[in-house]
Amino acid sequence: MKYASLSEFLRNGRAALAKGPIALIFGEDETELDTTLRHHQQLGFKQILLMTPASFDIPEDVADEIIRIDMDSPSGMTMIHAVNDIIAAAPGVWMYYCFNAEYLFYPFCENRTVGEMLTFHTEERRDAMLTYVVDLYAEDLEKNPDAVSLEEALMDRSGYYALARNDPDNHNYPKERQLDFFGGLRWRFEEHIPAIRRKIDRISLFKAKPDLKLRDDFTFNDEEYNTYACEWHNNLTASVCSFRTAKALKRNPGSKYEIDTFKWHNSVPFEWHSRQLLDLGLMEPGQWF
Incomplete structure (x- = not known):
């Protein structure tokens, strides 16, 4: 249609x-x-x-x-x-x-549907799910000048970190169960990325409700939607594996000629499997087994 x-x-x-x-x-x-x-x-x-x-x-x-x-x-x-x-x-x-050029991965996605995952997440009394945007990039930028290659995709195995998300409406105290996450190409090539766009967290999965609004930093106007877990235990998280930043860095005139390769000593082949992301701590199964 x-x-x-x-x-x-x-x-x-x-x-x-x-x-x-x-x-x-x-x-x-x-x-x-x-x-x-x-x-x-x-x-x-x-x-x-x-x-x-x-x-x-x-x-x-x-x-x-x-x-x-x-x-x-x-x-x-x-x-x-x-x-x-x-x-x-x-x-x-x-x-x-x-x-x-972005691909959702969640725990056990090879043999469980997204509907099954969200049914469990709903039973945990959660209406939103944190996702990390994990940068993918081509190994050889001469062969793949747009930095996209499914067959030779690399990712960073380390270099990810989180900072407290301060609340300007509450004397800049850290918000409860909210963090700003960083890493990947946005961290390694931060001189080419505006500060407001360097975070790699998104609330990509959510349940719609009246008056809910997505904001331009990929958070919602309901603060509970922006939390990474509930109050009593860890919850499921997922990853959005994305060539989007690599594409932008190789297409933007300000960075295109400054970057010969995205590869570094912590680059590893992306295996297109949820187990790799779980092992690297880039998503969390919570209580779902």
């Missing part, structure tokens, strides 16, 4: 939002757009909404299985507004958002 705009979809197609989990995928360019869609189809999302310019090509077999919404340049605040409009249209439904 295809719609000319988000407003048209919300007028005529909102019945598709009746049952989740729903994946909202924003296509900023055509890089790995098809693999992004196929990956999230395989995870078991009930519905996938692709928001991307009308000129982008999508394989026919994939296009038949998704809802496509035409949107010019779906990045920045445009993407935030789109997510918030869909939240308002589907209270009570679990949602997930990402960009093209």
Whole structure:
């Protein structure tokens, strides 16, 4: 199904939002757009909404299985507004958002669906899930000048850290059960990244509800949604494995010619398996076994 705009979809197609989990995928360019869609189809999302310019090509077999919404340049605040409009249209439904060339991994995702995971998470009385954006990058930038290669993808095995998230409305005391997480390419090449964009945490999975709003730093206006765990024990977390930062660093004129390689002594091949991310501490199974 295809719609000319988000407003048209919300007028005529909102019945598709009746049952989740729903994946909202924003296509900023055509890089790995098809693999992004196929990956999230395989995870078991009930519905996938692709928001991307009308000129982008999508394989026919994939296009038949998704809802496509035409949107010019779906990045920045445009993407935030789109997510918030869909939240308002589907209270009570679990949602997930990402960009093209980003791939969701959660504990045991090879043999458990995203719906099974969120059912457990809901039983834990959680309405949102913290995800870490784990940077992926091509090993050879001469062969892959856009820094994207599924076959030769690397990731950082260390260099991740967290800082207290201070509350300006409470004398800058640390917020309860909230941290700012850093690492990956945004940390190693921070001179090319605006300070406000250096965090690698997102609340990518969440249950929509009335008056819920996604903010431009990928947190929500409900502070409990921004916590990494409940008060009594650790909860599930997940990872969004992403070529997005590597792409941006190699396309931005200010950094393109400054970076010959993203590889360093802590680079390891990405195995495309949740076990690797669990072993590296880049996601948490909580009480789910």
